[in-house]
Amino acid sequence: MxxxxxxxxxxxxxxxxxxxxxxxxxxxxxxxxxxxxxxxxxxxxxxxxxxxxxxxxxxxxxxxxxxxxxxxxxxxxxxxxxxxxxxxxxxxxxxxxxxxxxxxxxxxxxxxxxxxxxxxxxxxxxxxxxxxxxxxxxxxxxxxxxxxxxxxxxxxLSKELLAxxxxxxxxxxxxxxxxxxxxxxxxxxxxxxxxxxxxxxxxxxxxxxxxxxxxxxxxxGNAETSDRGExxxxxxxxxxxxxxxxxxxxxxxxxxxxxxxxxxxxxxxxxxxxxxxxxxxxxxxxxxxxxxxxxxxxxxxxxxxxxxxxxxxxxxxxxxxxxxxxxxxxxxxxxxxxxxxxxxxxxxxxxxxxxxxxxxxxxxxxxxxxxxxxxxxxxxxxxxxxxxxxxxxxxxxxxxxLADNWSQVRMAGSVLCRRLVGALIKIHARDAGDDGDDEDVTVFESAVGDLVPMLLPRMCLNRFYLAQGVKLYSQDTWKLVFGTAQGHSPDEEGLHSSEETKGGGGLGAVARNAAPVCRYYSKMCDADNHAVREAACQGVAELAQKVGNHPLYAEYLSPHVTMLLQALLMCFHDESWPVRDEACLACGTFCIAYADECLPELPTIFERWTEQLTDQIWSVREDAAVALGDAVTAYGPEMLEKVLAIVRKSIPAAKDQPSMTREEFKKLQNDAAAHTGNQLYSCGSLAPKLRKGGAGRIGCMTCFIDRPRSPWEATDGCIYLLRELCVRFANGDHTEREDVVMSDTILLPLMRELADVCRLSHYPQSDDLRTTLWKQLPPIAEALGKRRFKGLYLDLFIDLLAKNLGDSSGSGTSQLSIHAAGQCAEELAAQIGIGIFRGRLEDIGGQYAFDRVMEERRGEQHMAAVNGRVMVQ
Incomplete structure (x- = not known):
């Protein structure tokens, strides 16, 4: 029908x-x-x-x-x-x-x-x-x-007089x-x-x-019809x-x-x-x-x-x-x-x-x-x-x-929340007027009254909820209630405060109600729904970043740091990798904002970070590297030595990767016996799938990874970590800490060993490792500077890059690796100078592969420009 x-x-x-x-x-x-x-x-x-x-x-x-x-x-x-x-x-x-x-x-x-x-x-x-x-x-x-x-x-009215x-x-x-x-x-x-x-x-x-x-x-108006009588x-x-x-x-x-x-x-x-x-x-x-x-x-x-x-x-x-x-x-x-x-x-x-x-x-x-x-x-x-x-x-x-496990119900609660808060603010504005407002609190706090400790934490968390409808609607509600920060785009979302915002805006409201917000976030870090746990970790990270770094409001959050860290540490054991990922980043942000308060838990947090650095998911490895970079920013040379020890230990890990041909790897991936008899799940599955610390939980996606970690993944994590150290501390004039500098004495041996390890090809995942290298090398080169990178580091990788560029003739090399190598060559040539870069390639016979890649890039850019003009017309 x-x-x-x-x-x-x-x-x-x-x-x-x-x-x-x-x-x-x-x-x-x-x-x-x-x-x-x-x-x-x-x-x-x-x-x-x-x-x-x-x-x-x-x-x-x-x-x-x-x-x-x-x-x-x-x-x-x-x-x-x-x-x-x-x-x-x-x-x-x-x-x-x-x-x-x-x-x-x-x-x-x-x-x-x-x-x-x-x-x-x-x-x-x-x-x-x-x-x-x-x-x-x-x-x-x-x-x-x-x-x-x-x-x-x-x-x-003019068009429908007949009605x-x-x-x-x-x-x-x-x-x-x-x-x-x-x-x-x-x-x-x-x-x-x-x-x-x-x-x-x-x-x-x-x-x-x-x-x-x-x-x-x-x-x-019906007075005109009074003569109609009966x-x-x-x-x-x-x-x-x-x-x-x-x-x-x-x-x-x-x-x-x-x-x-x-x-x-x-x-x-x-x-x-x-x-x-x-x-x-x-x-x-x-x-x-x-x-x-x-x-x-x-x-x-x-x-x-x-x-x-x-x-x-x-x-x-x-x-x-x-x-x-x-x-x-x-x-x-x-x-x-x-x-x-x-x-x-x-x-x-x-x-x-x-x-x-x-x-x-x-x-x-x-x-x-x-x-x-x-x-x-x-x-x-x-x-x-x-x-x-x-x-x-x-x-x-x-x-x-507002805390329901189903997004449909959470959306309905979000609509009800906006309607109620909007109504209370209108009533308050009518009854209180301009003279009755307290300048130390927001209009939201004055109007909502005793509902603030219950509403505010849920309104905050739903801005990070996985379901896009709930997330975007909650973000829009936040802007309607607290306005947009001065000097920020109306589309920018997050806690904010400005001189024109009464009571400190959303940031001030959250800071003054830090206790209920932190308690709610900690509770949601142990929720049944993995999407809720992920959102809670993002909310905790926002607290550390926005409230923890604010000169007026940082002290409001300080008493609750230990509780929030305990909740994040619990999430490190989550079987949903997005939750582990967000918890990892949040801990790094807390270390920067509250370095002293985090010291008692630092050994445990550091151990969790290093575990994440070898995770099976590449984005988890990358974010673990970001968190370790935050730790070096927070704790200085002592933490740098611990991080460098991890790098020196893990870079050669790919050498221990068992040998395997590409044919054997493909056969393993397509082995019917290995994939028969397992439980099947869909996005709408009703069975508990993602568990928190071994307990039954409910989710709508299966992000559970149960295969063993591979040695090459430790090396891959170190590439991200070297990028973070170089971007943050390689340049003494623009370092995040004056007492931490990645000198060539420290960096050159590490980069030399990384180049040697990336040349290995006795296992099929070596292409994935080189893909990571080519994606991270341009930001490393930019951080080191043109003269320094060209003089000491370019020759370490130029031959491997040229070989990867020339592997497009059916050699079995991953297309992702070939594309990443081409992108890397284009960016390095732009940084160093295309003539100098091509000259280095001529010394090893790689200039023709480079010319082909650049021609392909120009063709892609031309087609993109043509398509853009067609769409505009």
Whole structure:
């Protein structure tokens, strides 16, 4: 079924197999023919056709009918497709009627000016991908909820004057509206998920149009219609009947929601989740009708807009659901289940779709709180008062969803977080004014109050989360809350502080709340999800870099350094190599910022660094070298001697690599027996894969490497380490420490031995080692300087480079190695001078290979320029 448009939905009915009943197949073409009509939404045949289509999808065929191609439709079978298409047509119908009604009010010039501070600038629900709207089902992450039509522009008003007549009491829309409450009530728990999703969209469209009718009826612009007499009375009666239907829909949703909340479900336990097949099923599939009930409720709440309701919002109309009940109300009816049920769905429900949908409901409730007049702040007090039941539910729900194991739920929590924080800041700005702000704290801290220790750490960590949607959205939220640092690009992300930023901006807020932030980061370093552990390590590194190096805020973080280092040391044993990688870099950053505080743990950290230097993953080896360079920067000559000892020991390690031909290596890689009978995993696998220190963990990727480390990888790590030492300390005029200089007495023997080791070719991975050498040699040459490198170091590698350049004639050499050699030759020639470099190659007969490489480079650059011009045109 295709629900992307009403025409596609109707056309889909004829393609369903087995064929649908004959009446459905006859009705859908007739409705398709009516679609181009300009008076479509006042056409009785169209409205009644929609009702008939939904009726055919709600009742079973009474006899056995013969379909096309001889297929039979069994008696008593109810086909859901006509109902789904009918609901899709209803959503479109009501949205168009709502837009027309808004234009009527605008043309009369009587539409109230909306207070921009009372609503969000964006609607952050999530569409269902079916043309309507919904809340966190399928489709994009942050589109608009169903029926949230904006105010018409002047161009819209001038182009669509045909749609500006007021509604009449005999309009077919009222016949449709009278029938919808029963249809919704009947199908809110339909067995087909697509029908339930469309029911949720219909609820939102119904609520939007119903409340828009009240707005129109109450507008002063309708004074011109006072002479209509009996017609106006009938119209008012019809509108009031629609309101009765709207409230009955709301009651049906709440009854169904309460019933599903009372159902027993598997308890969500972080240690056991997804380990059994039944738990995995409950954690991923749609959970009965509870999810779509929440979708429908969110759409209904978002549809209740305008001054037609008390205070102009859902919460104003249903205020008893959000306040502590009095003794009389408790005896009459217990309504506490509503907020507690939403909290239950967000925090402990086993199904991730339910948790995300519940967070979306809370989001539109926050939006509803802001939909009130300037003089009526009762609803907004639900967000501000620290003992408000609604605020307490929001607090616990955000605590859980912003740290959920599923990115879908974490995204829903991030949307809720932005909406709540934005609302609190608006309320604070209105109530406090310019004179009531404390210059020592940010507006965020003043507005959010007791929520800061819970919200701030989660907002910080989600800026590094692996899922791009969560990461980018959280980074954007951070900029909206704390602004952009002075002198920085708006696209630059991170903690910042400037003289123009009140309270030190995000950097000041984090520093003042260092204790909860550090505790949360340390806890997340031991989280079940490897993506969370990786993000936590990145967050810890940011603390060291931004807070630790700040003259005003460094002392705030100092008491927590030991705790953070312990968390990072634990991550060194992680079976996910990205986590080990980030922990390694973070420790180096901490050593620079807090050298004295790190001294007690330095021996352990140094041992972990040297282990990482021989890791199976090349990027881990490189970042271990970066961390060791940071250690030399922090601790000076004593640390340099320890690092040089590691280099001298590990450079010759490739000589111990066992001999193996390329054919033997390829055969080993393609050995079917070695890859048979192993556990298979995919990105969506539900089984625990990545473990932290041997304990079961849940992740979405398998980064586990279990092969033994090879001797050549130690030599490879030393190449990265030599690059770091040269770039940081080779030049005495630009060294990071005046007491540390890599003189030629130290460096030349190491480079000579490295060149000899890289000439070995008795093992197939030697090409990988030379690839690393050619990639790191240009930055080493630039750090040493033209004269120094040309005089002492160029001749060590020139013959090996020339040989690698000439290996492109099918010798079996890796193409990566050949390409890296060509890139290295081009960069070295640019640094030293192309004539001098070619002259050195002539001495060993390598000038022709060099000329060929340079010609290829020029050809590639020409093609890139041509392609660039074509793209611009």
């Amino acid at each position: 295709d629900f992307s448009g009403v025409d596609r939905a109707l056309s889909s009915l004829s393609r369903r197999q087995p064929p649908l009943p004959a009446e459905v197949l006859d009705l859908s073409p007739r409705l398709l023919e009516l679609l181009p009509s300009q008076e479509l939404y006042e056409n009785e045949e169209y409205a009644r056709g929609i009702l008939r289509l939904m009726e055919l999808g709600s009742t079973a065929s009474v006899s056995k009918e013969e379909g096309e191609g001889g297929a039979a439709v069994a008696a008593g079978v109810v086909r859901w497709e006509p109902l789904a298409v009918g609901l899709r047509l209803v959503v479109d119908y009501l949205e168009k009627k709502t837009n027309a009604l808004l234009k009527v009010v605008a043309i009369h010039g009587e539409e109230e000016e909306e207070d921009d501070d009372d609503d969000d600038e964006e609607d952050e629900g999530t569409g269902l991908g079916t043309g309507g709207g919904g809340v966190y089902a399928e489709g994009p992450r942050i589109p608009k909820i169903a029926g949230t039509a904006g105010a018409p522009t002047e161009d819209d 500006t007549s007021p509604p009449s009491s005999n309009s077919p829309v009222f016949e449709l509206m009278m029938a919808l409450p029963t249809i919704i009530d009947t199908n809110v728990e339909h067995s087909e998920p697509r029908v339930r999703s469309l029911v949720a969209q219909t609820v939102g469209a119904y609520a939007r149009y119903a409340t828009s009718l009240l707005n129109w009826l109450g507008s002063s 017609e106006l009375t009938k119209l008012e009666e019809a509108i009031q009947k629609v309101q009765v239907g709207r409230r009955s829909i709301h009651s049906a949703i709440l009854i169904s929601l309460k019933k599903h909340l009372e159902m027993k479900e598997p308890v969500r336990e972080s240690n056991n989740q997804s380990k059994a097949s039944d738990g995995a099923l409950d954690d991923t599939t749609g959970w009965r009708a509870l999810e779509t009930n929440l979708h429908g409720l969110a759409s209904y709440i978002d549809g209740c807009v305008g001054r037609g309701l008390l205070g102009g919002s859902y919460i104003a109309e249903e205020i008893s659901l959000f306040q502590n009940p009095s003794q009389e109300e408790e005896e009459k009816e217990d309504v506490s289940w509503f907020l507690l049920g939403l909290q239950h769905c967000c925090v402990v429900h086993v199904n991730r779709h339910v948790r995300a949908a519940s967070a979306a409901v809370l989001g539109v409730l926050v939006k509803s709180c802001m939909r009130c007049s300037r003089d009526d702040t009762t609803n907004q007090a639900l967000l501000v008062d620290e003992d408000s039941p609604f605020r307490l539910v929001l607090k616990e729900s955000l605590r859980a969803t």
